[in-house]
Amino acid sequence: MKQRKKVSVFWIIAFLFAVAWLVIAGAPFYYLITISMKSQGEFLTGSLFKLPERFSFQNYGTVMRGAFFGYFFNSVFVLAVSLFLLLTISAFAAYPLSRMRFKLNKPIFSLIVAAMSIPIHITLIPVFSLSVRTGLYDSLYALIGPNVAFNLPLSVFVLTAFMRSISHEMEEAAEIDGCGKFSTFFRIIFPLARPGLATLGIYNGVVIWNEFSFAMVLTQSPANFTLPLSVWTYQGQYTMDVPLIMSLLVLASLPIILLYIFGQDKLVKGMMTGAVKG
Numbered sequence: 001m002k003q004r005k006k007v008s009v010f011w012i013i014a015f016l017f018a019v020a021w022l023v024i025a026g027a028p029f030y031y032l033i034t035i036s037m038k039s040q041g042e043f044l045t046g047s048l049f050k051l052p053e054r055f056s057f058q059n060y061g062t063v064m065r066g067a068f069f070g071y072f073f074n075s076v077f078v079l080a081v082s083l084f085l086l087l088t089i090s091a092f093a094a095y096p097l098s099r100m101r102f103k104l105n106k107p108i109f110s111l112i113v114a115a116m117s118i119p120i121h122i123t124l125i126p127v128f129s130l131s132v133r134t135g136l137y138d139s140l141y142a143l144i145g146p147n148v149a150f151n152l153p154l155s156v157f158v159l160t161a162f163m164r165s166i167s168h169e170m171e172e173a174a175e176i177d178g179c180g181k182f183s184t185f186f187r188i189i190f191p192l193a194r195p196g197l198a199t200l201g202i203y204n205g206v207v208i209w210n211e212f213s214f215a216m217v218l219t220q221s222p223a224n225f226t227l228p229l230s231v232w233t234y235q236g237q238y239t240m241d242v243p244l245i246m247s248l249l250v251l252a253s254l255p256i257i258l259l260y261i262f263g264q265d266k267l268v269k270g271m272m273t274g275a276v277k278g
Helices: 002-036 038-047 058-064 067-101 105-115 120-134 141-166 168-176 181-192 193-207 213-218 227-237 241-277
Strands: none
Touching: 002 213, 002 241, 038 241, 058 067, 058 105, 058 241, 067 105, 067 141, 067 181, 067 193, 067 227, 067 241, 105 141, 141 193, 141 213, 168 181, 181 193, 181 227, 213 227, 227 241
């Protein structure tokens, strides 16, 4: 009976903490959505906590009639190319580090881990100079390199640990059947590493989608702006029109929210798989 009471108390406390965290995390989204459906006059004269007198999507229409979709497709292009290159390079790098023995294995892995401690913002000036010299400045391609380079150490680190947990017997069986290293990687290791790749895809996708610093430094033309920069642009253009800015923020965050809703099972599966095997 005492053990059952302890378990019941534990779950009650856990539930209360979960509800409290839901309120803390959900409050900004609540205010974001409610304010975006108010008019400018209602926002200035009414209470912040009050619901709109009439739910209106006029602000969303105003945003979408602007250059929103151009910014959106720019972000999608940068995200898709960056994720493809990032996950591909990470998988190719993690395979030899996790499955092969050679003299430089540990030094290379140590350098990759050390690279995770470098603050990315101290590289803004060198990256800017490199982009100008290579002719990539003020283009979407200038954003792909930093997105891949600065997210690569963590991705290689996670994938290396994940691939080390894969059973060596399966790889040995493939070698007995005549598979070489490349064939073993594409037929055995890569499919088994998909949960880890999905986890990294969702995590890095959020980081790349919300990236602002490099986008502001490496682009100048509004035609090459991504969604985070569009928020900055609207803030300068409509400084006092807060509901319009909130509508843009809702539309900008909606793709990532939907990505997490539909991909959360893969995210949890990848984390749990690595934890159990590790």
